[in-house]
Amino acid sequence: STKTLKLNDGSQIPIVGLGTWQATDERDAYNAVRAALDAGYRHIDTAAIYKNEVQVGEAIRDSGVPREEIFVTTKLWNAQHHEPEVALDESLQRLGLDYVDLYLMHWPVSLDKSYMKESPLELMKRPDGTRPVETDWTFINTWELMQKLPKNKVRSIGVSNFSVNNLKDLLKAPTTNVVPTINQVELHPLLPQYELVDYCQQNKIEVEAYSPLGSTSAPLLSEPIVIDVAKKNGVQPAHVVLSWIVQRNIIVLPKSVHAERVAANLKTFTLPEEDFDAIGKISQQRGERRINNPNFEPFKTFV
Numbered sequence: 001s002t003k004t005l006k007l008n009d010g011s012q013i014p015i016v017g018l019g020t021w022q023a024t025d026e027r028d029a030y031n032a033v034r035a036a037l038d039a040g041y042r043h044i045d046t047a048a049i050y051k052n053e054v055q056v057g058e059a060i061r062d063s064g065v066p067r068e069e070i071f072v073t074t075k076l077w078n079a080q081h082h083e084p085e086v087a088l089d090e091s092l093q094r095l096g097l098d099y100v101d102l103y104l105m106h107w108p109v110s111l112d113k114s115y116m117k118e119s120p121l122e123l124m125k126r127p128d129g130t131r132p133v134e135t136d137w138t139f140i141n142t143w144e145l146m147q148k149l150p151k152n153k154v155r156s157i158g159v160s161n162f163s164v165n166n167l168k169d170l171l172k173a174p175t176t177n178v179v180p181t182i183n184q185v186e187l188h189p190l191l192p193q194y195e196l197v198d199y200c201q202q203n204k205i206e207v208e209a210y211s212p213l214g215s216t217s218a219p220l221l222s223e224p225i226v227i228d229v230a231k232k233n234g235v236q237p238a239h240v241v242l243s244w245i246v247q248r249n250i251i252v253l254p255k256s257v258h259a260e261r262v263a264a265n266l267k268t269f270t271l272p273e274e275d276f277d278a279i280g281k282i283s284q285q286r287g288e289r290r291i292n293n294p295n296f297e298p299f300k301t302f303v
Protein backbone atom coordinates (compact mmCIF):
# COMPACT_ATOMS: atom_id res chain seq x y z
CA SER A 1 0.00 0.00 0.00
CA THR A 2 1.22 3.49 -0.80
CA LYS A 3 -1.55 4.95 1.39
CA THR A 4 -0.55 7.66 3.89
CA LEU A 5 -1.77 8.58 7.37
CA LYS A 6 -2.00 12.13 8.65
CA LEU A 7 -0.03 12.83 11.81
CA ASN A 8 -1.27 15.13 14.59
CA ASP A 9 1.11 17.87 13.37
CA GLY A 10 -0.31 17.76 9.84
CA SER A 11 2.47 15.73 8.16
CA GLN A 12 1.66 12.72 5.98
CA ILE A 13 3.38 9.38 6.59
CA PRO A 14 3.29 6.38 4.21
CA ILE A 15 1.62 3.45 6.02
CA VAL A 16 4.24 0.95 4.80
CA GLY A 17 7.90 1.72 5.49
CA LEU A 18 11.10 -0.30 5.15
CA GLY A 19 12.54 -1.42 8.48
CA THR A 20 16.35 -1.64 8.56
CA TRP A 21 17.06 -3.03 12.04
CA GLN A 22 19.49 -5.96 11.71
CA ALA A 23 20.34 -4.95 8.16
CA THR A 24 23.80 -4.30 9.54
CA ASP A 25 25.87 -5.73 6.75
CA GLU A 26 26.94 -2.68 4.77
CA ARG A 27 25.68 -3.89 1.42
CA ASP A 28 22.47 -5.32 2.88
CA ALA A 29 21.22 -2.00 4.18
CA TYR A 30 22.21 -0.17 1.00
CA ASN A 31 20.65 -2.78 -1.31
CA ALA A 32 17.46 -3.07 0.74
CA VAL A 33 16.88 0.69 0.63
CA ARG A 34 17.59 0.83 -3.11
CA ALA A 35 15.22 -2.11 -3.70
CA ALA A 36 12.53 -0.47 -1.58
CA LEU A 37 12.71 2.88 -3.36
CA ASP A 38 12.71 1.12 -6.75
CA ALA A 39 9.63 -0.88 -5.69
CA GLY A 40 7.76 2.29 -4.75
CA TYR A 41 8.39 2.65 -1.02
CA ARG A 42 8.62 6.26 0.11
CA HIS A 43 9.29 5.60 3.81
CA ILE A 44 12.55 4.35 5.33
CA ASP A 45 13.12 3.69 9.05
CA THR A 46 16.58 3.62 10.61
CA ALA A 47 18.22 4.51 13.94
CA ALA A 48 21.60 5.67 15.19
CA ILE A 49 22.12 2.34 16.96
CA TYR A 50 21.42 0.30 13.80
CA LYS A 51 24.82 1.47 12.55
CA ASN A 52 23.58 1.73 8.98
CA GLU A 53 22.71 5.42 8.62
CA VAL A 54 25.65 5.95 6.24
CA GLN A 55 24.44 3.20 3.87
CA VAL A 56 20.80 4.25 4.17
CA GLY A 57 21.71 7.83 3.27
CA GLU A 58 23.85 6.75 0.33
CA ALA A 59 21.06 4.59 -1.05
CA ILE A 60 18.57 7.46 -0.73
CA ARG A 61 20.89 9.81 -2.61
CA ASP A 62 21.79 7.24 -5.29
CA SER A 63 18.14 6.29 -5.87
CA GLY A 64 17.38 9.44 -7.80
CA VAL A 65 14.08 9.77 -5.92
CA PRO A 66 13.70 13.40 -4.82
CA ARG A 67 14.46 13.80 -1.12
CA GLU A 68 11.15 15.53 -0.42
CA GLU A 69 9.24 12.46 -1.67
CA ILE A 70 10.82 10.17 0.94
CA PHE A 71 9.78 9.98 4.59
CA VAL A 72 12.96 9.29 6.60
CA THR A 73 12.98 8.34 10.29
CA THR A 74 15.92 7.98 12.62
CA LYS A 75 16.16 7.65 16.41
CA LEU A 76 17.89 9.15 19.41
CA TRP A 77 20.00 6.54 21.16
CA ASN A 78 19.61 5.97 24.92
CA ALA A 79 23.09 7.23 25.78
CA GLN A 80 22.37 10.68 24.28
CA HIS A 81 19.17 11.70 26.07
CA HIS A 82 20.91 14.81 27.42
CA GLU A 83 21.89 16.08 23.98
CA PRO A 84 19.28 15.29 21.33
CA GLU A 85 20.39 18.09 19.03
CA VAL A 86 24.01 16.88 19.05
CA ALA A 87 22.79 13.34 18.37
CA LEU A 88 20.50 14.53 15.59
CA ASP A 89 23.34 16.49 13.96
CA GLU A 90 25.51 13.36 14.09
CA SER A 91 22.73 11.30 12.47
CA LEU A 92 22.18 13.92 9.75
CA GLN A 93 25.91 13.95 9.10
CA ARG A 94 26.01 10.15 8.72
CA LEU A 95 22.87 10.14 6.57
CA GLY A 96 24.18 13.00 4.45
CA LEU A 97 20.77 14.67 4.71
CA ASP A 98 19.70 18.19 5.75
CA TYR A 99 16.68 17.01 7.71
CA VAL A 100 14.77 13.93 8.80
CA ASP A 101 11.00 13.66 8.61
CA LEU A 102 10.71 11.99 11.99
CA TYR A 103 12.99 11.77 15.02
CA LEU A 104 12.05 9.26 17.70
CA MET A 105 13.22 8.78 21.27
CA HIS A 106 14.32 5.16 20.82
CA TRP A 107 13.52 4.00 24.40
CA PRO A 108 11.98 5.71 27.44
CA VAL A 109 15.22 5.08 29.31
CA SER A 110 18.33 7.22 29.56
CA LEU A 111 21.59 5.30 29.83
CA ASP A 112 24.80 6.60 31.30
CA LYS A 113 26.61 8.49 28.56
CA SER A 114 29.96 6.98 29.37
CA TYR A 115 28.64 3.47 28.85
CA MET A 116 27.94 1.18 25.99
CA LYS A 117 26.79 3.64 23.40
CA GLU A 118 27.88 1.08 20.84
CA SER A 119 26.67 -2.18 22.33
CA PRO A 120 23.58 -4.27 21.81
CA LEU A 121 20.99 -3.96 24.56
CA GLU A 122 21.67 -7.31 26.15
CA LEU A 123 25.31 -6.39 26.78
CA MET A 124 24.50 -3.15 28.54
CA LYS A 125 25.84 -3.83 31.99
CA ARG A 126 28.44 -2.16 34.13
CA PRO A 127 31.33 -4.35 35.23
CA ASP A 128 29.50 -4.85 38.57
CA GLY A 129 26.49 -6.28 36.71
CA THR A 130 24.16 -3.32 37.19
CA ARG A 131 22.51 -1.58 34.27
CA PRO A 132 23.79 1.88 33.38
CA VAL A 133 20.30 3.41 33.74
CA GLU A 134 20.17 7.03 34.81
CA THR A 135 17.56 7.35 37.51
CA ASP A 136 17.87 11.13 37.90
CA TRP A 137 16.98 11.87 34.26
CA THR A 138 13.58 10.88 32.90
CA PHE A 139 12.11 10.70 29.42
CA ILE A 140 10.17 13.84 30.36
CA ASN A 141 13.48 15.73 30.53
CA THR A 142 14.46 14.24 27.18
CA TRP A 143 11.14 15.21 25.57
CA GLU A 144 11.53 18.77 26.86
CA LEU A 145 14.73 18.99 24.79
CA MET A 146 13.30 17.17 21.77
CA GLN A 147 10.42 19.65 21.58
CA LYS A 148 12.98 22.41 21.00
CA LEU A 149 14.73 20.71 18.06
CA PRO A 150 14.87 23.09 15.08
CA LYS A 151 12.15 22.60 12.47
CA ASN A 152 14.63 22.84 9.61
CA LYS A 153 16.35 19.67 10.88
CA VAL A 154 13.33 17.60 11.89
CA ARG A 155 9.71 17.80 10.75
CA SER A 156 8.00 15.58 13.37
CA ILE A 157 8.98 14.10 16.71
CA GLY A 158 7.79 10.98 18.47
CA VAL A 159 8.67 8.14 20.81
CA SER A 160 9.33 4.43 20.68
CA ASN A 161 8.87 1.52 23.09
CA PHE A 162 6.57 3.61 25.31
CA SER A 163 3.92 1.84 27.41
CA VAL A 164 0.50 3.35 28.19
CA ASN A 165 1.87 4.41 31.59
CA ASN A 166 4.90 6.05 30.00
CA LEU A 167 2.61 7.99 27.63
CA LYS A 168 0.28 9.06 30.44
CA ASP A 169 3.24 10.37 32.44
CA LEU A 170 4.56 12.20 29.39
CA LEU A 171 1.23 13.80 28.44
CA LYS A 172 0.48 15.05 31.95
CA ALA A 173 3.94 16.55 32.52
CA PRO A 174 3.81 20.36 32.83
CA THR A 175 6.74 20.75 30.42
CA THR A 176 5.04 18.75 27.66
CA ASN A 177 3.44 20.95 25.02
CA VAL A 178 3.90 18.71 21.97
CA VAL A 179 1.99 15.42 21.80
CA PRO A 180 4.24 12.77 20.16
CA THR A 181 3.13 12.11 16.59
CA ILE A 182 4.16 8.44 16.78
CA ASN A 183 4.82 5.60 19.19
CA GLN A 184 6.85 2.85 17.50
CA VAL A 185 6.57 -0.52 19.26
CA GLU A 186 6.95 -4.24 18.63
CA LEU A 187 3.59 -5.32 17.22
CA HIS A 188 2.39 -8.43 15.36
CA PRO A 189 -0.35 -11.02 15.80
CA LEU A 190 1.55 -12.63 18.72
CA LEU A 191 1.80 -9.21 20.43
CA PRO A 192 -1.30 -7.35 19.21
CA GLN A 193 -0.98 -4.46 21.73
CA TYR A 194 -4.75 -3.82 21.75
CA GLU A 195 -4.79 -1.62 24.85
CA LEU A 196 -1.76 0.44 23.79
CA VAL A 197 -3.13 0.98 20.28
CA ASP A 198 -6.53 2.11 21.67
CA TYR A 199 -4.83 4.56 24.00
CA CYS A 200 -2.58 5.96 21.27
CA GLN A 201 -5.33 6.28 18.66
CA GLN A 202 -7.63 8.01 21.19
CA ASN A 203 -4.84 10.50 21.87
CA LYS A 204 -3.99 11.10 18.18
CA ILE A 205 -0.66 9.28 18.47
CA GLU A 206 -0.15 6.99 15.45
CA VAL A 207 1.34 3.57 16.12
CA GLU A 208 4.19 2.06 14.11
CA ALA A 209 4.79 -1.71 14.20
CA TYR A 210 8.35 -2.97 14.25
CA SER A 211 9.11 -6.67 13.76
CA PRO A 212 5.65 -7.03 12.17
CA LEU A 213 6.44 -10.57 11.00
CA GLY A 214 7.82 -11.54 14.39
CA SER A 215 11.47 -10.59 13.76
CA THR A 216 14.40 -12.78 12.71
CA SER A 217 12.72 -16.17 13.01
CA ALA A 218 9.46 -14.79 11.49
CA PRO A 219 7.32 -17.30 13.48
CA LEU A 220 4.11 -15.87 12.03
CA LEU A 221 4.98 -17.03 8.53
CA SER A 222 4.73 -20.67 9.69
CA GLU A 223 1.64 -20.11 11.83
CA PRO A 224 -1.13 -22.48 10.55
CA ILE A 225 -3.92 -19.89 10.93
CA VAL A 226 -1.90 -17.39 8.86
CA ILE A 227 -1.15 -20.04 6.23
CA ASP A 228 -4.85 -21.01 6.00
CA VAL A 229 -5.96 -17.42 5.57
CA ALA A 230 -3.23 -16.86 2.97
CA LYS A 231 -4.32 -19.91 0.93
CA LYS A 232 -7.97 -18.95 1.14
CA ASN A 233 -7.25 -15.45 -0.19
CA GLY A 234 -4.59 -16.48 -2.71
CA VAL A 235 -1.83 -14.36 -1.14
CA GLN A 236 1.44 -14.94 0.73
CA PRO A 237 1.52 -15.36 4.53
CA ALA A 238 3.50 -12.11 4.87
CA HIS A 239 0.67 -10.25 3.10
CA VAL A 240 -1.85 -11.57 5.60
CA VAL A 241 0.15 -10.41 8.59
CA LEU A 242 1.10 -6.99 7.18
CA SER A 243 -2.44 -6.36 5.88
CA TRP A 244 -3.94 -7.23 9.28
CA ILE A 245 -1.76 -4.55 10.87
CA VAL A 246 -2.46 -1.92 8.19
CA GLN A 247 -6.20 -2.65 8.52
CA ARG A 248 -5.91 -1.50 12.15
CA ASN A 249 -4.57 1.85 10.86
CA ILE A 250 -1.11 1.01 12.13
CA ILE A 251 2.04 1.83 10.16
CA VAL A 252 4.11 -1.30 9.35
CA LEU A 253 7.89 -1.46 9.05
CA PRO A 254 8.70 -4.88 7.57
CA LYS A 255 12.42 -5.61 7.29
CA SER A 256 13.98 -7.69 4.55
CA VAL A 257 17.33 -7.61 2.81
CA HIS A 258 15.96 -9.59 -0.16
CA ALA A 259 14.78 -7.39 -3.01
CA GLU A 260 11.87 -9.62 -4.01
CA ARG A 261 10.57 -9.79 -0.40
CA VAL A 262 11.00 -6.04 0.03
CA ALA A 263 8.87 -5.49 -3.08
CA ALA A 264 6.30 -8.09 -2.03
CA ASN A 265 5.87 -6.52 1.41
CA LEU A 266 4.52 -3.30 -0.08
CA LYS A 267 1.42 -5.15 -1.25
CA THR A 268 -1.50 -5.25 1.14
CA PHE A 269 -5.13 -6.30 0.72
CA THR A 270 -8.32 -6.02 2.74
CA LEU A 271 -8.92 -9.09 4.86
CA PRO A 272 -12.50 -10.36 5.02
CA GLU A 273 -13.91 -9.75 8.52
CA GLU A 274 -13.77 -13.41 9.62
CA ASP A 275 -10.12 -13.69 8.56
CA PHE A 276 -9.26 -10.38 10.24
CA ASP A 277 -10.83 -11.70 13.45
CA ALA A 278 -9.06 -15.07 13.18
CA ILE A 279 -5.65 -13.38 12.94
CA GLY A 280 -6.63 -11.21 15.90
CA LYS A 281 -7.13 -14.30 18.06
CA ILE A 282 -3.80 -16.01 17.38
CA SER A 283 -2.25 -14.50 20.50
CA GLN A 284 -5.02 -15.95 22.69
CA GLN A 285 -4.45 -19.40 21.28
CA ARG A 286 -0.65 -19.41 21.17
CA GLY A 287 0.10 -17.12 24.08
CA GLU A 288 1.08 -13.49 23.81
CA ARG A 289 4.80 -12.88 23.56
CA ARG A 290 7.37 -10.20 23.08
CA ILE A 291 9.98 -11.62 20.72
CA ASN A 292 12.56 -8.82 20.83
CA ASN A 293 14.32 -7.74 23.99
CA PRO A 294 12.21 -9.94 26.31
CA ASN A 295 14.79 -9.56 29.07
CA PHE A 296 15.58 -5.90 28.65
CA GLU A 297 15.33 -4.94 32.31
CA PRO A 298 15.34 -1.15 31.93
CA PHE A 299 12.24 -1.47 29.80
CA LYS A 300 10.47 -3.54 32.45
CA THR A 301 11.56 -1.14 35.18
CA PHE A 302 9.88 1.76 33.45
CA VAL A 303 6.65 0.01 32.44
Ligand code: A2P
Residues within 6 Å of the ligand: 019, 210, 211, 212, 213, 214, 215, 216, 217, 218, 221, 238, 253, 254, 255, 256, 257, 258, 261, 262, 264, 265
Ligand atom coordinates in the same frame (compact mmCIF):
# COMPACT_ATOMS: atom_id res chain seq x y z
P1 A2P B 1 15.28 -11.39 5.40
O1 A2P B 1 15.84 -10.00 5.66
O2 A2P B 1 16.33 -12.44 5.33
O3 A2P B 1 14.32 -11.40 4.22
P2 A2P B 1 10.38 -8.43 10.62
O4 A2P B 1 11.62 -8.09 11.40
O5 A2P B 1 9.90 -7.33 9.77
O6 A2P B 1 9.32 -9.00 11.51
O7 A2P B 1 10.78 -9.60 9.56
C1 A2P B 1 11.16 -10.87 10.04
C2 A2P B 1 12.07 -11.61 9.11
O8 A2P B 1 11.29 -12.13 8.04
C3 A2P B 1 13.16 -10.77 8.50
O9 A2P B 1 14.35 -11.09 9.17
C4 A2P B 1 13.18 -11.15 7.02
O10 A2P B 1 14.41 -11.80 6.69
C5 A2P B 1 12.02 -12.09 6.84
N1 A2P B 1 11.05 -11.64 5.80
C6 A2P B 1 10.69 -10.38 5.52
N2 A2P B 1 9.75 -10.34 4.55
C7 A2P B 1 9.50 -11.63 4.22
C8 A2P B 1 8.63 -12.25 3.28
N3 A2P B 1 7.83 -11.52 2.49
N4 A2P B 1 8.63 -13.60 3.20
C9 A2P B 1 9.44 -14.33 4.00
N5 A2P B 1 10.29 -13.81 4.90
C10 A2P B 1 10.33 -12.47 5.03
